[in-house]
Amino acid sequence: MDRAQLSLPPTYYPEPIEPTILQRGGAMPDSPFWNKRHETMPRDELEALQVHKLRHLVEWANERVPYHAKRLSDAGVTADSIQSLDDLRRLPFMTREEWMRSQVEHPPFGPILAAPENDAIRYHMTSGTTGRTPIRVLDSMKDWEWIAEMWCYGFWGFGVRPSDTVFFAFSYGTFVGFWGAHYACEKIGCLVLPGGNMTTEARVKQIVDMKATVVCSTPTYALRMAQEAHKLGIDLANGPVKRLILSGEPAGSIPATKKLIEDQWGAVAGDTAGMTELGTIMVFECSEQPGGTHIIEPHFIEEVVDPVSAEPVGYGEQGERVVTSFGRGFIPVLRYRTRDLVVKVPADRCSCGRTLDIYEGGIVGRVDDMKLVRGTNVYPRAVEAIVREFTEVDEFQIHLYTAEGIRDEIEVLVEIPDADADANSILEKIGSELSEAHEGLRFGVRKVDNDSLPRFELKAKRLNDEREVVGGAGERKKA
């Protein structure tokens, strides 16, 4: 039967249901793919599908959201006029600033809803990585099923199966975080352990007591739990956990951080990345661990553009993610400038068989994360990549300050709890490697007391910028 025939009136009437006992993980085929057709679709068919869905999205936004209708009309874009992915560039960008401003002008959600608020079942807001005003979002029942569906691509692709027991080290609040992942695991058929409102000690103990095979957390918190386990005398590396699903920070794809996490847990770690503006993840690392994350392209168009000129950049070049989402109908998202920095590479970098392109190294940073220190660009992620090579370092913080009232200085504060470690030698090596990776920029590296640096459960903030003068150009911070 082809698609045209599918609109015929339904004629199927199921036989009466016989009582049966359904076992978890019963007869489901163990495909490496959640949706094989989507994940292995030839690229020309995939692009055609994206064009088709883009037309529907533009039509939907135009009909249901006057805010989008005006923007599309101003740009001269109609659904019918979209013939190829090149036409996507005719659509105006959405920015976070515009979104926040629209919510201030039309509180609380802005003029961006495609359905009445009463049809929503759930409210979430951004965690506030950037900007002062959080983005507020609503979703319907169907949208929430889709949100979970995207996580299913990721969990299944990394090897999570119905027989798994999954622990969520997550606080279950208005930050969307792992909410969708929780529902995805229920959908897959896993036993889910919701680890909200617990101390780190209690979480570690429950992971071990309940024999969790999968743990979900931020990369930072995975390390925090490992530290706690060490204090408690628990040997995680020989424990039940086989997989960690990481999200919320770029560190899930920093090789040194990832290796540290994998070594401490004796498990493989898979990176994912999502955003509240989409409600879910748009990329995931498969079980082949190709050093990056596959883009769920049947549900998203991910462009990569130069952050300044907004011109597209090619495979292998770093640029800013711009996302168009097909799944969430309540808030249509068209060409949203994410400020995330990525490097897209072709799907065949991975041997898993997926035809979905890859962000090499995951989310490699944020456009607004970059700090200019005495004329040199410093990205926190690059600093972490070096510091994490030194496994003696338990925690660290990047500290920027103004010396002698005029000069930018950068130092890295580190905790080295092992009393037997040669701390002076480690500090010297870290400073040397940081300098070498930053055009000779001098980094101070200082040992601080154990447990004196902040620990994080969600997004870590390891950069403390206390400069009075920023950028090395004499510009003083406003009081």
Added chain:
Amino acid sequence: MPKTWIDPPKVLNDAELKLVDVYNTLVKTLDESGDDLEPFERRNALKAVAALWQVMNGLDLDPGHLYDIGA
């Protein structure tokens, strides 16, 4: 240049066709007779149709949106 969209000669298997029929039946029932259903009937049917929408969407059958029937 990507080709423009044409309906592919895709064949669904019998099990998939049954899911399509169930989905269509649920949507039609909720749209035309939702007011005749008890709360437990209507809300559970909406949950079911929201889940089945993912199958239709995963098969690229253009299921549109379900807000007008409450999902």
